[in-house]
Structure formats: C-alpha cells, structure tokens
Amino acid sequence: MAALTTPQRPAARAVPAPARRPGLVDVTGSEFIKIRSVRSTYFTLIAFILAGIGFSVLFAAGQVSHWGNSQSGIGFNATTPTLIGVVMLGELIIVVLGALTITSEYGTGMISTSLTVMPRRVVLLAAKAIVFTAVMLAVSLPTSFAAYFAGQAIFATKHASTTLSDPNVLRAVLLAGLVVPLFGLLALGLGAIIRHTAGAITSLLGLIFLLPLLAQALPNSWYQAIARWLPGGEALHPIITTGQSGQAYSSYLFGAWGEFAVIAGWAAAALILGGWLLYRRDA
C-alpha cells in the first residue's frame, strides 16, 4: 500500500461549483461510464452479435446445402430466416443486459451509493434507459443489417436472396434491430420493479414466452382477441416477416408497426411502474 497522506483542506475548494444543477445530462454521462466499465456489457453484446449473425449464416448455409446442386430457391422467403437469430436469440441475451443495468446495482448494493449521489431517483432510471437504448441501437441495428446481408450473400448463390428494395424488407430488417432494445427496456423496467436479476429475467421470460403459450390454451376466439396485445409469440410475426410470398401473418394481429408499438407499450408500462416504485419505496 502506498504511503498514506492526510488530506489538508486547501485554501480554495478542491471541487469547483457546478455549472448547473446536476441532472439528466450528468447522470446519463455517469450511466454511460457505468455500462462501459463492466465486462458483462461486452460479453452480452458480443454474444448477441454472434447469435444474430451466426444464426443467419448457419440457417442460410443449411438451407442452401439442403437444396443441393439441382434446385434453386426461387420463391423462397429469404428475409425472415436471416432475422430470427437477431430477434429470437437476441432478445434472450439482451434482456439479461437490460435487467442487469439496474438489478446489478441492487445485487451489489451500489444502488445506495447511486441514489446518494443522485437522490432524484426517476432521473437515475431515465438515464439508465437512455444509455441502454443508445448502446443497444448502436449494436442491434448494425447487427440486424449484418445478419440480413450475411444470410442474403449465401442465399444469393441459389438466386434466392432478397434486397432491401424488395417490398417490406427494409422495414423487417429495421424493426428487427429496433425491437430487440425494446425487450431490453422491458427487462430494465421489470428489474426496477423486482430488484433482483434472476427474478426479473424469469418474469420477463414468462411474459414473452410463457404468457403467449398459455394464451393459446384459451378458447380460440379469446386467444384471437388478445394475441395482438401480447409482448411475444405470434405478435412478433408481423415484425419480422415481409408479408410476401406466403409469409402473411394471422389477420387478428396488428401490422408490423402496430405490434412494434404494442411491445413499446409494454416496455413503457414496465418503466413507468418501475420508476414509480423506485420513487415510492425505500431504496
């Protein structure tokens, strides 16, 4: 240990007065330092990129080899399979990062320190959501496009590839990259509500996987009435399909942007409830 010094009070204050009252901008800066200074961020983001692109490449390569030399894939919907990895595997990974953004603070006790330096709690949660969204968009949108192009490059050998200018393809690629951060935000909101990593992730998986499954056990008319409002299951179909070449989705669902808005609504509701509880409860 280095030699210890006893602090002497300097004539002038050691810390200059703030230019303004510390607020959202400062806390957002702080949250950005937090998210990039722990390894788990990099691990989860790399896992997400690998899963998104890897699934697309593997699926495309498998499909192409399945067709063999004689056949070609004309008429095949080549867009959706290249996005399934980004959305379905990706959401599994990204919800962990989203939940950890706040639950790791409860797990370590850091939350007390964070709220002592920034007692306006809703500002803290807002900063977390902003930073998480920004980091996710910077990763998930390029990943979505990379997964799409990597898959199409392989499908192109069988003249089955699509291009972004084909109907609704750009929308599907874009929405795939946009919807993944929404699941992360939903996890962040649940994390603020449940304050425990495993609990938040488990309840999130229940919400996006189990709930749609259970809903299917309902009488058909009931299921058709609620399916469009669920944050998973069939409701994802409009988002990652192009609606072309036999890829039409069930008519009782909203369209692509509609279902995207439903998931955004779930994320917003979780964040608002989480923010309210953060404000109300003892830390």
Add this chain to the structure above:
Amino acid sequence: MIEARGLTKRYGDKVAVDDLSFSIKPGRVTGFLGPNGAGKTTTMRMILGLDRPSAGTVTVNGKPFAGLYSPMREVGALLDAKAMHGGRSAYSHLHCLARTNGIPRRRVDEVIGLVGLEEVRKKRAKGFSLGMGQRLGIAAALLGDPEILMFDEPVNGLDPEGIRWIRTLMRSLAAEGRTVFVSSHLMSEMEHTADHLVVIGRGKLIAEAAVTDFIAGSTLSCVQVRTPQRDELELAVIAAGGTVQPGGDGELEIRGLDVAQVGEIAHHHGVLLHLLAPARASLEEAFMELTADSVEFHATTHATTEA
C-alpha cells in the same frame, strides 16, 4: 449541519427508530453510538434520503436530502464499503460517481491519491481487501469535497493501521471545520475519535452530549481519596455539595466535585491525604451504564444532557 426532529421509522409494528431528535454540528466528530440493531444505519439512510421516515423530518444544511443542489458537494457518505460493483475498477467506480455531479476527472485522481490507492486504481474492486474497499468508499465520500461526511461503522474489520488512518482522517476533516458523523458500536474507538456523542438504544435517543460530559456523568467517574481523617473530609465534601461513598481498599469515592476541588477542601480543612486521584469511567463503562438503564426503565429515563 444535520438536524433530525422526531425522526421515526416503523417496519410494520416494529419501531426501528423512535422519535429521534438531534443536531450534528460542524467542526467536530460526532460519534453515533448504539448496540447493533439500535437503528444507527436506518437513521443514516433516512438522513441520505434512502429510506423514508414514517414520521418526523431530517434535514441537511436546512434542506431535505433530495433537495440539495449538488448532493456530492454537500454530503459524502460511506454506508457500506462493499456497496459497489465488484467488476468495475476503482477509477471507473469513482469516475461514474463524480460524473453525476459534474465533478472533474482530476478530482478522481486526487482522492485516489488521498486514500493511497494509486497502485490499484485500474484494478477491479472485486479483488480488494476489506481495508482497500473501505478506502475506496472513503474516496467516494471525499469526491465532492463535502462539508458533511457520514461514515457507518468505518473501522469494522480493519487492521490497526487502517483504524488509525481513519481516525486521523476523521479528526483532520473535523479540524478543517467539516461536520463528521460516524457510527460505531466500538466504544473504545469512539473514545479516541469523537468529540461529541449521540447515543441511541432500541431506536430511542439515550444521550446527546460531549464525550467528556458523557463520561463525567457516569457514576463510575469519581475522585478517589485515601485519608486517615475520613469523617472530617466527608463532612467537608458534603458541605461543598459532593457525595461520598466508601470504595474498595479503604478509599472514599467522591462524586460531584473534581480533583482540584477535593484537594482544596482537604487543604482548607487541614485534612491529610494519602491518595488523591481521578477515576475516570471509560466511554464503554459509561455507555453500558446508560444503556442498561434504558433497557431497565425503557422510555422513562431520558438521560439527555445538553453540552
């Protein structure tokens, strides 16, 4: 300046903090004493706005904590040295905290130097010893160069060198005119560090007094005298307003007068003294005496002495 008025925290029907009122003033180290579970941490958390009081108020520089303009510049707190993300380096931990209040990066390096963690600044906090973690927590508290510092059990688990370092640090912070509020259940430690005491038991205020008054108020503090002229001295002492009790070894224990007064009385009355010595209760003894009372009589004895 920290001021609590009627501060109360209930969890269900369990009262953790019960109608506490005190003021923590600048320029001195105020020790916050009480047995484990007395409500010290809960009180500190309410001061910091982490827990909401069930009743009463507590203000920091006249404002509720959440109303502070730049919290880190006004209050630095160390509640739990382990309350940080172990995967983050010491530097990043301090940097992310500093950033919330717009504190420049050079101050992060400064406080790392102040607590002597330069060599491990880029190391992840996970691998830190208890003492290093405590230093990092103190560095965080010092970041904003605050006027008020709060430490919850800062010497827990530290080696003697670490304890001495923290003691020196707290003394010098108070000497600089800052408010230092430190909780502990280690009486001997507080006796060396604190000027003033807030003593609680079962969430209730037992005493708020200067350390010297607190100890002097103990029945264990007295003047011990040995004299062949016991009766003469006893009468003279009682006449002067003191009380006399026989002690062990044929000594007399005089209370209500100090050593100088007893010496003068003896001299004045021509009483021969073989022994004249102050017997000072330790803080621990004074504390045990008071808390035993509080347990015995519950709320009926509020031995509150104002300094």
